[in-house]
Amino acid sequence: MARLSGWFTRHPLWVLVIPLGLVAYFVYGGLLWNFWVSVSDWRGLVPSYSFRGFDHYARLFSDPVFWTSLKNTAILFFTIPLCILLGLGVAVLLDQGLLGSTVFRNLYLLPFALSFVVTGTIWAWMYNPTSGIINTLLRSIGLGALQGTWHTSQRTVMGSIILALVWQFSGYAALVLLAGIRSVPEVQIKAAMLEGASKFRIYRKIVFPQLRGAIATTIVVVMMYALRSFDFIWVLTGGGPGYASHTLPIMMYKEAFQATRFAYGSAIASVLLVLVLLILVPYLYRTYRRGK
Amino acid sequence: MRRSALVRGLLYLGLLLLTVFYLLPLWGALTTSLKTDAEVDTTNPLSFPQRPTFEPYGAAFSYLRRPLLNSLLITLGGTLGSVALGAMCGYVLANFRFKYDNLVFLLITVGIFLPFQAILIPLFQTIRSLGLYDSVLGLILAHTAYGIPMCTLMFRVFYGELPSSLVKQALTDGSGPWRTYLKVVLPSTKIATVTVLIFQFTSIWNELLFGLVIGGPRSMPATVALNNLAGTLAAQWNVQMAGSMLLAIPVLLLYIFLGRYLIRGYMAGSVTAT
Amino acid sequence: MAEVKVADLRVTYNRGRTVAADDVSFEVTDGEFCILLGPSGCGKTTVLHSIAGLIRPDRGEVRIGDQVVTSVEGGVYVRPQDRNVAMVFQEYALYPNLTVWGNLAFPLEARGMRKAEVRKKVSEVAELLGITELLKRRPAQLSGGQRQRVALGRALVRDPSVFLLDEPLGNLDAKLRVQVRFELKRIQKQLKATMIYVTHDQTEAMTMGDRIVLMKDGKLVQVGPPRELYEEPRNLFVAGFVGMPPINLLHCTVVSSADGLLLDAGEIKLPAPETKREKLSPGMRLVVGIRPADIAWEGEGIPLEVALEGVEPMGDSVIVHGSLGSIGLTAKWALPEIQESDRVKFVLNPEKLHLFDPGSGARI
Ligand SMILES: Nc1ncnc2c1ncn2[C@@H]1O[C@H](COP(=O)(O)OP(=O)(O)OP(=O)(O)O)[C@@H](O)[C@H]1O
Ligand SMILES: [Mg+2]
Numbered sequence: 001m002a003r004l005s006g007w008f009t010r011h012p013l014w015v016l017v018i019p020l021g022l023v024a025y026f027v028y029g030g031l032l033w034n035f036w037v038s039v040s041d042w043r044g045l046v047p048s049y050s051f052r053g054f055d056h057y058a059r060l061f062s063d064p065v066f067w068t069s070l071k072n073t074a075i076l077f078f079t080i081p082l083c084i085l086l087g088l089g090v091a092v093l094l095d096q097g098l099l100g101s102t103v104f105r106n107l108y109l110l111p112f113a114l115s116f117v118v119t120g121t122i123w124a125w126m127y128n129p130t131s132g133i134i135n136t137l138l139r140s141i142g143l144g145a146l147q148g149t150w151h152t153s154q155r156t157v158m159g160s161i162i163l164a165l166v167w168q169f170s171g172y173a174a175l176v177l178l179a180g181i182r183s184v185p186e187v188q189i190k191a192a193m194l195e196g197a198s199k200f201r202i203y204r205k206i207v208f209p210q211l212r213g214a215i216a217t218t219i220v221v222v223m224m225y226a227l228r229s230f231d232f233i234w235v236l237t238g239g240g241p242g243y244a245s246h247t248l249p250i251m252m253y254k255e256a257f258q259a260t261r262f263a264y265g266s267a268i269a270s271v272l273l274v275l276v277l278l279i280l281v282p283y284l285y286r287t288y289r290r291g292k
Numbered sequence: 293m294r295r296s297a298l299v300r301g302l303l304y305l306g307l308l309l310l311t312v313f314y315l316l317p318l319w320g321a322l323t324t325s326l327k328t329d330a331e332v333d334t335t336n337p338l339s340f341p342q343r344p345t346f347e348p349y350g351a352a353f354s355y356l357r358r359p360l361l362n363s364l365l366i367t368l369g370g371t372l373g374s375v376a377l378g379a380m381c382g383y384v385l386a387n388f389r390f391k392y393d394n395l396v397f398l399l400i401t402v403g404i405f406l407p408f409q410a411i412l413i414p415l416f417q418t419i420r421s422l423g424l425y426d427s428v429l430g431l432i433l434a435h436t437a438y439g440i441p442m443c444t445l446m447f448r449v450f451y452g453e454l455p456s457s458l459v460k461q462a463l464t465d466g467s468g469p470w471r472t473y474l475k476v477v478l479p480s481t482k483i484a485t486v487t488v489l490i491f492q493f494t495s496i497w498n499e500l501l502f503g504l505v506i507g508g509p510r511s512m513p514a515t516v517a518l519n520n521l522a523g524t525l526a527a528q529w530n531v532q533m534a535g536s537m538l539l540a541i542p543v544l545l546l547y548i549f550l551g552r553y554l555i556r557g558y559m560a561g562s563v564t565a566t
Numbered sequence: 567m568a569e570v571k572v573a574d575l576r577v578t579y580n581r582g583r584t585v586a587a588d589d590v591s592f593e594v595t596d597g598e599f600c601i602l603l604g605p606s607g608c609g610k611t612t613v614l615h616s617i618a619g620l621i622r623p624d625r626g627e628v629r630i631g632d633q634v635v636t637s638v639e640g641g642v643y644v645r646p647q648d649r650n651v652a653m654v655f656q657e658y659a660l661y662p663n664l665t666v667w668g669n670l671a672f673p674l675e676a677r678g679m680r681k682a683e684v685r686k687k688v689s690e691v692a693e694l695l696g697i698t699e700l701l702k703r704r705p706a707q708l709s710g711g712q713r714q715r716v717a718l719g720r721a722l723v724r725d726p727s728v729f730l731l732d733e734p735l736g737n738l739d740a741k742l743r744v745q746v747r748f749e750l751k752r753i754q755k756q757l758k759a760t761m762i763y764v765t766h767d768q769t770e771a772m773t774m775g776d777r778i779v780l781m782k783d784g785k786l787v788q789v790g791p792p793r794e795l796y797e798e799p800r801n802l803f804v805a806g807f808v809g810m811p812p813i814n815l816l817h818c819t820v821v822s823s824a825d826g827l828l829l830d831a832g833e834i835k836l837p838a839p840e841t842k843r844e845k846l847s848p849g850m851r852l853v854v855g856i857r858p859a860d861i862a863w864e865g866e867g868i869p870l871e872v873a874l875e876g877v878e879p880m881g882d883s884v885i886v887h888g889s890l891g892s893i894g895l896t897a898k899w900a901l902p903e904i905q906e907s908d909r910v911k912f913v914l915n916p917e918k919l920h921l922f923d924p925g926s927g928a929r930i
Contacts, residue, residue: 015470016384019377019440020396026418026437027403030411037413047417093306104307106551108314113547113554115498117515118536121522122321125337125529133320133337140336171314172558179559190620191659195673195724196647205672209663228407231500235519252409257416257505266413273410280405284398 031273038266045260056267066268068243069251073275075158076226076247079165083222084215086166087173092203094174095181105178108171116168120235123164127151127236151237154244161233161245168232169225173218180214181207220283227276248272325349325533332530348534352521356535359517363497365428366513370435371492377436378443378488383473385444386451387459397448403441408501419506426508434506435496442495443488446560450484451477483553490550491557494543514539567760568631568727570594570617575626577612582624586612587784590626594728594777597758599751601775603765605807609784610764611656614730617762618653619646630727652721656732656764658713660705666692666716667701673724691719694753695746710737715746722753729754729761735770747774768808772796780804796857802927805855805920811885813855814895817924820850829854829919833891836868837916845930846921852930855920858885861897867913870895874910888912 041052060066090108094101111119126133127150135147151160184207192202230249233239239250246254248268256265320337326344327335335341353360385397415434416425424430454477462472478485503513512520518535547554575590587609594600602610615621617628619635622643628636630651635644652673660669670688679687692698695715705713714737721729734750735743751774754761765771771778772792780787780795788800792808799805805813818829820838827838827846831854838846846852872888872895886897888910897912921930 013384013388013390015380016396019381019444020400022377022437023400023403023440026411026415026434027406027441028399030414033414033417034410034412090310093303093310096303098300098303098307100307104311106547106555107311109555109558110318110544110547111314112558113494113543114540115500115515115543117498117500117518118540119317121518121532121536122317124522125324125533126317126320128529131333131337131529133316136337167314167317175555175558185657185659187655187657187659188661190615190646191653191655191720192661192672192676194618194620194646194649194651194653195676195720197672197676201676206661206663224405228409230409231515234500234504235522249407249409252412253501253504256413262413265409269407269409269412272407276405276407276410280402284402 034266034269034273037263038270040263042262043260043264044262047262052263056264057271059264060267060271065243065246065251069246069248069268072158072245073227073229073247076162076165076229077223079162079169079226080219080222082162082166083170083173084177084218086170087177087218088208088211090170090174091177091181094178105171105175109175110171111168112172114168116231117235119164119168120232123160124151124236126164127160151245152241154241157237157241157245161229161236164236165226165229165232169222173222176214176218176221177211180211184210216283220279223279224276227272227279248275321533321536324530325537327530329528329530332528348528348530349538351528351531352535352538355521356514356517356538359512359514360538362428362431362507362511363514366431366435366503366511367493367496369428369432370439370496371489373432373436374439374443375485375488375492378440379447379485381440381444382447382449382451383477384469386448386454387456387477388469397444400441400444403438404445406438406441408438412501412505415502416505425506426511428511430506431502431511431513434502435499438502439492439496443492446488446491446557447484449560450481450487454480483556486550487553487557487560490546490553494546494554497542567596567758569596569598569629570600570728570760570762571627571629572613572617573627573629575613575616575623575628577609577616577621577623585784587616587623587781590781590784590786592779592786592789594760594762596760598760599754599774599776600760600762601765601771601778602762602781603768603771603775603778603807604781604787606766608781610766610781611732612784613781614653614732614762614764617728618651618730619644619649650726651728651730652724652726653730654717654721654732654734656736658705658717660713660716660720662705664704665701666697666703666705666708669705669716670701670719670723673720687723691723694722694749695719711739711742714738718746718750727760729759729763731761731763733764733766735765750774769810772808778808780807782807798929799855799920800929802853802855802922805922809857809859811858811896811898813857813920814861816854816856816893818852818854820846820848820852822848831893833893834870836914836919839916839919839921841917842921842930851924853922853924853927855922856895856914857918857920858896858898860915860918861895862913862915863897863899863901863911865913867915870912870914871909872912874908886910 036049038056039051039053040049042048094105129135129149129152134150138144138146148156151157188206189202192206197205228249229247230253233245233247233250237245239246239254249272252265252268252272255261255268323340324332324337325348327341328345328347331341381400385393419425419430419434422430424433458476458480459472462476463469467475498515500515500519503516507513507516518539521535522532571593573591575587577587578585590613602613604610612621616623616636623636623638625638627634630649633644634640634642635649636642661672664672667688670691671684674684674687689698692701695718697712697715697719700708700712705716708716714734718734721731735746738746747770753759763774775792777789777791778795779789782803788795788804795804795808799808816831816834818831821828821830825837827843827848829836829838829852836854870890872890875887875889875894878885883898883900886899888895888897895912922928923930
């Protein structure tokens with residue numbers, strides 16, 4: 001330890017070599033390598049790196065499955081406003097100073113802590129047409145007509161996924177938004193109350209406008225989950241029925257690791273990366289500038 | 293401000309309805325996991341079993357035993373690795389100024405938002421050429437590497453909350469950076485360390501994709517195994533729910549006993565925006 | 567405008583562990599400028615918030631005009647928004663997301679005032695406070711003093727029965743402070759407004775208040791016009807808190823001599839004031855207070871030759887520090903200049919001495 005300490009004193013930055021090396025190799029090296037694969041002709045289990053140019057990208061844009069996946073990825077974004085609206089409602093309810101509010105908050109957040117594999121399995125059972133909770137409940141309250149085949153039908157599969165994701169994420173949105181609401185100084189609320197503003201008006205005019213940061217956080221986090229939404233969909237539907245719930249991550253996985261079309265898979269991954277960067281760069285740029 | 297009993301009652305009703313919304317699926321999973329095969333088909337999925345049985349748990353456990361052990365090893369290894377390395381980055385980035393320090397931080401944080409598909413094939417190749425395909429060690433390596441960004445971010449946030457005079461004082465007192473870290477920073481940020489440990493533990497425990505791609509029959513983590521179980525035993529919901537519960541139990545325990553820290557982790561993870 | 571009556575108020579925090587106000591009763595008449603004065607942490611804000619209804623007291627009653635707005639015993643509690651009081655908060659409480667205009671308009675819009683009227687009112691008040699050029703800015707782009715004026719403006723745009731002002735000038739620089747103080751007083755006179763004004767600055771209290779309510783540790787110490795607190799402080803705390811520079815305090819023993827009773831402070835012996843004579847007896851211990859302004863440089867009285875320790879010119883007056891052995895004395899003279907010398911004459915008037923009991927601090 002003593003010798004290590006002396007060494008570190010002289011070169012404090014060297015300690016970063018291992019973690020930075022890992023990140024450089026696995027993240028940035030990986031991204032470059034992936035791009036390289038996407039312009040190669042690698043098919044099958046044996047790697048091959050002969051240059052094929054942008055053929056795979058061209059093929060991608062004429063592949064209807066790609067457009068379906070892209071569309072579904074975009075549809076998943078509906079999760080965001082739903083999470084924020086529900087989360088905001090929940091946060092306001094939790095902000096009413098009722099006894100036990102923290103307990104309720106923690107209960108609502110519980111689904112967020114669970115693995116997508118667990119929630120995916122549970123929702124598959126919830127949506128099960130014959131013995132699932134949802135249809136059973138609908139039958140028992142006399143709304144049997146509304147029974148559906150949920151995640152196994154082309155028409156309703158994306159809606160079913162979004163509903164489950166809202167269930168899993170909205171507690172998180174509520175947590176972040178509640179923290180935002182609580183960070184508004186109490187004296188502002190008191191002043192507004194004294195000045196005759198109704199509760200509704202106080203939230204709308206004073207509190208909500210100050211939640212920009214919290215809402216931005218929620219949007220980015222939920223969006224990143226949606227863009228990377230592999231685990232949950234994989235477990236719930238496997239991308240089916242047919243291609244109805246294919247998203248870019250699902251399509252990529254199937255192309256690369258099931259069909260062993262590695263080059264084609266990495267082209268899909270590159271497109272996904274560009275989409276993520278389009279969303280991420282402005283956001284990170286802001287953070288970076290603030291850091292400076 | 294005091295409200296009328298009616299308004300309070302309505303607010304509580306709202307809270308209770310939300311509780312039902314968020315917990316109903318979990319409650320259903322629990323009751324089903326305690327039912328016999330016969331009861332699953334004949335009773336309401338939400339009703340509590342007449343004669344609770346642990347048979348489904350036995351069945352699920354016999355299938356998940358090895359994967360659960362794998363998951364435990366992978367999670368412990370990946371958590372320790374990523375937390376230790378992330379803590380170093382966080383410490384240096386929070387306390388020492390050097391050229392391009394902000395850029396380094398930015399480049400690391402990008403890793404948090406990385407869509408894993410974009411590095412999946414290179415990861416697969418790397419692990420294969422290291423001879424670590426289908427090994428617990430390979431999965432530990434992957435989780436360590438891809439856990440560093442999040443850990444770095446969280447530690448930088450937490451270490452940044454320490455009064456900077458504390459570290460500066462120690463450094464000017466002649467304590468080296470490493471000694472300062474062990475003697476000053478680490479002891480005064482125990483909660484932060486616990487927070488990141490728990491956060492990483494749950495993230496790695498819950499993860500599916502890496503296990504699917506670089507794990508195999510020997511090193512399969514429980515998430516992959518549960519998914520396979522669902523595929524093979526499509527009808528036996530009680531066993532599937534028991535398996536889900538087995539997978540959820542460690543996280544639930546952490547959530548119940550150390551939820552405070554986990555929630556702090558969720559908040560810190562989102563701190564970049566606020 | 568209305569009068570305010572606070573009776574037997576008691577407020578506690580932390581489930582009764584911190585008593586922030588106890589046994590507080592006072593009245594503010596219609597159109598009066600009342601100062602709530604006291605050292606930091608004595609419970610001024612607490613009392614003010616209780617009047618506004620932002621705090622529910624543990625005991626007591628608050629009346630605004632002829633309406634009881636809080637009565638713990640009577641089970642009455644009128645919501646803050648229904649009390650028609652305007653308040654300037656110690657922390658400003660500006661809304662960061664609204665512009666200055668939005669901040670000033672907020673109380674009016676909240677009560678559903680018509681747009682044109684809002685515009686008129688806001689520009690009037692902005693004009694009055696000299697913040698017209700700032701109307702488009704947000705609070706974060708304002709200096710401390712500017713923020714404070716916006717906070718003040720937000721109270722002034724309304725037409726309340728009572729103004730509650732919590733250290734509204736705390737962050738202004740000296741010049742602005744005098745100016746706004748003057749403005750505020752003028753506005754108050756013009757509107758015949760009832761104002762309750764919190765401060766811990768006794769100069770502010772003395773110059774602005776029609777009446778002062780002086781608090782310490784959550785209790786009232788003395789209530790009265792500024793002159794009364796200055797000339798007849800009820801106890802040592804009041805004597806020490808009110809008056810600038812602070813009162814001189816000497817520890818004395820009463821001794822009898824050929825000329826009657828003397829107050830013996832060691833180096834200084836003073837004849838006991840005629841009016842207090844029957845309350846004194848030899849051997850009694852006392853604290854004697856002498857206002858610096860009651861020490862003259864000439865005329866009738868007891869002359870003392872003191873060593874000159876220092877002189878602080880204040881422009882229109884000078885503060886002279888002198889000493890006699892171990893006793894230090896401060897005098898305030900309206901003399902613009904004082905000759906440099908190392909000895910100076912202090913003339914004390916025995917009838918202007920304040921006597922206090924050293925144990926209880928009470929005035930004798
Ligand atoms: N919300 C609170 N919880 C607990 N104690 C409080 C709270 N607010 C005030 N106190 C305590 O009550 C006492 C009176 O506080 P208050 O704010 O009324 O004082 P103040 O006279 O306004 O002081 P200052 O001049 O510093 O503003 C103080 O001892 C303070 O610590
Ligand atoms: Mg105060």
